[in-house]
Amino acid sequence: MILVDADLRNPSLSRALLPDAQGGLVDVVAHKGQLENVISIDPQTxxxxxxxxxxxxxxHTNEVLASKPMRDLIALLRSKYDYVVLDMPPMAPVVDVRVTSPFVDSFIFVVEWGKTKIDVVRHNLRGAPEIHDKLLGVVLNKADTKLLARYESYHGRYYYQKYYARYGYVE
Structure with a gap:
């Protein structure tokens, strides 16, 4: 598996995992670097x-991501790895994610607990049918697990007991 930092506006993944990297995706796409020289492999995993x-x-990061060299790079990575995972920028403010839909098989939408509004998620997915149609699911990021557990124990238990009682399940 290869993880690609395709958030060209705010490459936080690169800063976190490879802060001293001398090149990467942009350099390979621009033919200013060799792929084998910029990929890093974690020895443990x-x-x-x-x-x-x-x-x-x-x-214009969207032009880089929509370019033929980018599509060619993804095709090359597919031939070498079982999974190619792209870490993309937020969908709302930019079109970068949308331009990748022709060569991305599926998407996972990441929303931040307590920050991302449901209306924003709906608006983004309705406005991008090319992404919605390839959506595998939604991941809730940075969740407050204590608060989530309280909510689940109240709402979840009541709902499921009531629901499954119709099928003869009683706790």
């Missing part, structure tokens, strides 16, 4: 990581 690379002077 075997996870390959392709950092974003030199992004400081990019104005």
């Amino acid at each position: 075997g996870l390959a990581v392709l950092p974003a690379g030199t992004t400081s002077k990019l104005l």
Whole structure:
């Protein structure tokens, strides 16, 4: 599996995992670097990581992500790895995610607990049918597990007991 930092506006994955990377995705797409020289492999997990690379002077990141060299790079990565996972920027403010839909098989929408509004999620998915149609699911990120447990114990238990009671299940 390879993890690709395709958030060219804010490559936080690259900063967290490979802060000293000398090149990456942008450099390979621009033919300024060789793929084998910019991929890093974690010795413990075997996870390959392709950092974003030199992004400081990019104005139109969507053009980089929609380019033929980008599609060619993804095709090459598919031939070498079982899974190619792209970490993309937020969907709301930019079109970067949408331009990748022709060559991305499926999407997982990540929402932040207590920050991302349901209306924003609905609006983004309704406005991007090319992503909605390939959506595998939604991940709730940075959840307050204590608060979630309280909610689940109140609502979840009552709901499921009532629901399954119709089928003869009683606790």
